[in-house]
Amino acid sequence: MPGKRASEGERREQILRAAFEVASRDGIGSLTIRGVAAEAQVSHALVIFHFQRKERLVHELLDWLIEATSVLHVSEEVASHPRALDRLHALLQQEIARLSHQPRHVRLFFDYWALGTRHEVIRTRIGSEMERYRMAFRAIMAELLVAEPAAFPGATANGLAAVAVSWIQGCAVQAMIDPNFDADEYLASVAGMVGRAG
Amino acid sequence: MPGKRASEGERREQILRAAFEVASRDGIGSLTIRGVAAEAQVSHALVIFHFQRKERLVHELLDWLIEATSVLHVSEEVASHPRALDRLHALLQQEIARLSHQPRHVRLFFDYWALGTRHEVIRTRIGSEMERYRMAFRAIMAELLVAEPAAFPGATANGLAAVAVSWIQGCAVQAMIDPNFDADEYLASVAGMVGRAG
DNA sequence: CACTGTATTGTACAAATGGTCAACAATGGT
DNA sequence: ACCATTGTTGACCATTTGTACAATACAGTG
Numbered sequence: 001m002p003g004k005r006a007s008e009g010e011r012r013e014q015i016l017r018a019a020f021e022v023a024s025r026d027g028i029g030s031l032t033i034r035g036v037a038a039e040a041q042v043s044h045a046l047v048i049f050h051f052q053r054k055e056r057l058v059h060e061l062l063d064w065l066i067e068a069t070s071v072l073h074v075s076e077e078v079a080s081h082p083r084a085l086d087r088l089h090a091l092l093q094q095e096i097a098r099l100s101h102q103p104r105h106v107r108l109f110f111d112y113w114a115l116g117t118r119h120e121v122i123r124t125r126i127g128s129e130m131e132r133y134r135m136a137f138r139a140i141m142a143e144l145l146v147a148e149p150a151a152f153p154g155a156t157a158n159g160l161a162a163v164a165v166s167w168i169q170g171c172a173v174q175a176m177i178d179p180n181f182d183a184d185e186y187l188a189s190v191a192g193m194v195g196r197a198g
Numbered sequence: 199m200p201g202k203r204a205s206e207g208e209r210r211e212q213i214l215r216a217a218f219e220v221a222s223r224d225g226i227g228s229l230t231i232r233g234v235a236a237e238a239q240v241s242h243a244l245v246i247f248h249f250q251r252k253e254r255l256v257h258e259l260l261d262w263l264i265e266a267t268s269v270l271h272v273s274e275e276v277a278s279h280p281r282a283l284d285r286l287h288a289l290l291q292q293e294i295a296r297l298s299h300q301p302r303h304v305r306l307f308f309d310y311w312a313l314g315t316r317h318e319v320i321r322t323r324i325g326s327e328m329e330r331y332r333m334a335f336r337a338i339m340a341e342l343l344v345a346e347p348a349a350f351p352g353a354t355a356n357g358l359a360a361v362a363v364s365w366i367q368g369c370a371v372q373a374m375i376d377p378n379f380d381a382d383e384y385l386a387s388v389a390g391m392v393g394r395a396g
Numbered sequence: 397c398a399c400t401g402t403a404t405t406g407t408a409c410a411a412a413t414g415g416t417c418a419a420c421a422a423t424g425g426t
Numbered sequence: 427a428c429c430a431t432t433g434t435t436g437a438c439c440a441t442t443t444g445t446a447c448a449a450t451a452c453a454g455t456g
Contacts, residue, residue, distance in 0.1 A: 011403085027316050029227035032443065043405050045445090050403095054444065107315050114312040116375050117305050118225050127375050152390035159387030162372060162379070169371060170364020177314050177325050181360070189357025192350035194391060204433080230413065241435050243416090248433090252414065 012050050015040050016064045019057060024104040028111040031058065062112050062122060066129055069105045084143035089191055091140065092167060096183055099172045106172050130165070137164040210248050213238050214262045217255060222302040226256065226309040260310050260320060264327055267303045272334060282341035287389055289338065290365060294381055297370045304370050328363065335362040 006014070018040035023031045033054055037044035051057040078090040099106050116123035138161035145157055152160065167190055175181040204212070216238035221229045231252055235242035249255040276288040297304050314321035336359035343355055350358065365388055373379040 006403085008403085027227075027312070029225075033445090034443070044443095045406080045447095046404055048445070110315070111312050113371070113375065114225070114309050117308070123375050130372070130376065152387070153393060155387040155390035156383055158380075159383040160391070162384050163365070163368070163387050163391065165372065166364050166368020167361070170361070170368050173311070173367060173371070174328070174360060174363065177311065177321050178328065182356070185354055185357040186360050189350070189353040189361050192353035193358070193361065195351060206433085209433080231415090232413070242414090243436080244434055246415065 008050075011042075011046075015042070015047055015050060015057075016061060018042075019061045020064065020068070020108070023061060023111070024108045028058065028108065028115060031061075033057070059121060059125075062125060065105060065108055065112070066125075069102060069109065084140050084147055085195070088137075088140045088144065088164070088194065091137070092164070092190060093187060095168050096171055096187055099168065100175065100183060103176075107176060110173070110176065133168075134161045134165050137161040206248075209240075209244075213240070213245055213248060213255075214259060216240075217259045218262065218266070218306070221259060221309070222306045226259075226306065226313060229256065229259075231255070257319060257323075260323055263303060263306055263310070264323075267300060267307065282338050282345055283393070286335075286338045286342065286362070286392065289335070290362070290388060291385060293366050294369055294385055297366065298373065298381060301374075305374060308371070308374065331366075332359045332363050335359040 019036045022035050022039050033047050034044045037047045078087055078094060081087045081090055112122055113126060116126045138157050141160035142157040171183060171186055175183060217234045220233045220237050231245050232242045235245045276285055276292060279285045279288055310320055311324060314324045336355050339358035340355040369381060369384055373381060
């Protein structure tokens with residue numbers, strides 16, 4: 001006996017939210033169609049009706065996750081600092097704060113990252129997202145190098161951008177398994193290390 | 199009809215190697231008792247006979263992996279540098295080179311890291327390993343701070359050690375999904391950033 | 397109201413998986 | 427030579443999982 005109807009868009013969104021709930025709780029590897037259906041209080045056949053294959057649900061959940069996670073963008077507050085060094089510091093602070101406010105999103109994203117090691121589609125999807133991330137830092141790093149060419153001998157804008165990404169990732173990743181991880185002390189040390197370039 | 203016999207130790211080692219083969223190829227989530235047994239050319243009942251539960255096999259594989267991956271240790275060549283800054287640089291270089299020479303180990307370790315997010319036992323196991331890792335850097339960083347107290351204002355030995363771990367992890371993690379990742383440029387930028395302390 | 401397309405459900409099924417068990421063979425001690 | 431221990435196997439079972447399908451209810455249109 002079929003239940004109430006819903007428009008295509010609403011139902012898909014409802015199922016995706018349920019999928020996020022399940023995946024972030026039990027891991028992307030433990031996501032099952034039936035589990036998602038139960039979470040969404042819907043028959044498991046309906047999930048397949050809307051997503052055809054489990055694979056597609058997993059891919060669409062990644063897209064949903066990337067959108068739902070407020071992706072890095074240089075906020076006005078960050079952009080308002082005149083000195084590139086201050087912008088870098090503000091951006092790092094903003095991102096670390098954001099990540100620690102969305103632990104479930106970060107964990108799930110991390111799951112996808114591990115998956116991406118073996119699945120081409122997921123890898124390229126994550127790769128392009130990371131590229132965008134890196135580019136935001138690259139711009140600031142390039143300015144930093146122009147302002148003080150001798151500050152970081154041997155460094156390049158691309159290299160420094162990758163290092164900045166490591167700071168963010170490393171912080172999130174270490175905090176995930178170490179409950180005593182001190183993000184503030186971490187950020188302060190990063191700032192102290194790069195601070196004398198201004 | 200039972201096959202040839204083998205001593206307990208040999209058989210376990212053989213199965214663990216097969217488990218590593220399967221897990222590093224298909225991911226720890228796709229590891230099945232039957233898959234491991236097939237890889238080891240042995241009946242799946244035998245795998246259970248030696249490890250009782252799949253969970254135990256997974257745990258012992260982690261131990262095996264940590265042992266097999268030549269864990270960070272300050273080699274004589276690294277320790278021979280008189281200046282702490284040079285030791286740091288040599289250690290970073292050594293670790294990045296090591297990680298890129300064992301890509302399968304790194305990928306699998308990363309899988310376990312993601313697993314550790316949801317499984318207490320694995321998390322603490324990885325956590326203590328990471329702790330050891332961090333301590334090796336902490337020693338060098340502490341010396342660095344003593345030698346040049348004003349070099350990194352606001353930084354602490356613990357914080358800097360965590361940052362160093364991020365460098366290593368970030369490099370490995372980015373290289374895993376970005377085939378164009380340039381580890382040399384990355385290392386050069388790290389060196390340039392910390393280089394002026396010496 | 398009849399008709400049509402779509403949303404929804406329960407059932408069914410084959411494959412895979414973790415785990416148990418009885419039988420059986422190799423080994424070593426007595 | 428007998429026996430207990432231990433390694434090894436194939437058969438078996440219950441459960442889960444992805445997917446297919448037929449039946450049914452609902453909404454909109456003519």
